Amino acid sequence: MTRLDHRLTSAAVGVCAVAMSVLGVGAAAAAPTPVPPPNLKPAPVPPHRTPNAIDGFTGQTYESVAVIGGTIPGGQKLVVAFGPRGRIGLNAGCNQHAGTASMAGDQLRIGQLVSTMMACPGPRAGADRWLASFTSVPLTWRAAGPVLILSSPRQTVILIRR
Structure with missing residues (x-):
């Protein structure tokens, strides 16, 4: 070298x-290794909220114009009202029902409902049972303009925005 x-x-x-x-x-x-000051705390992280398609329906009320595959007992109309934060109100001609709902893809899932407890006369007495049965499964939903279509495996309800 x-x-x-x-x-x-x-x-x-x-x-x-x-x-x-x-x-x-x-x-x-x-x-x-650096040592952080003893009073240093991490900043709080706000909870992540997944957007829910139902938020687009907030403040809207729909009323049925047809039921395919059956009828609502008593010949009444189904009324569906969407409130804030996934709240939903329903009436099929007897008692008022309220609860929560969520939409994912083409599925509308209605959670457990609470209701008024009126005794409805005659054929309208079966309206609450019909509503409970209709909403007990995830419903397929479609919307176009003022029309909302809700379908269970056995029935389809066509509703128009009020």
């Missing part, structure tokens, strides 16, 4: 040593 080669090799080793200390590589060049 010539004297010039020796100097270049020594310089290269020196440059590598400086680079390693700047980058924190090697035991001799390791910097102490």
Whole structure:
């Protein structure tokens, strides 16, 4: 090895040593780990809210104009009212029902409903049973303009926005 080669090799080793200390590589060049102040707390993260298609129906009320595959007992109309935060109100001609609902894809899922407890006379007495049966399964929904179509495996209800 010539004297010039020796100097270049020594310089290269020196440059590598400086680079390693700047980058924190090697035991001799390791910097102490920073310690956060004792009162430092992470910022709160707001809960993530998944958009729900039902939000687009908020404030809208629909009334049935046809039932395919059966009838509502008592010949009454189904009224569906969408409230804020996934709230839903329903009436099939007897008691008022309220609960929550969500939409995912083409499915409308209506949660457990609470209702008034009026005794309805005659054929309207079966309206609440019909409503409970209709909403007990996920409904397929479609909307176009003022028309909303709700379908269960056995019946389809066509509703018009009021």
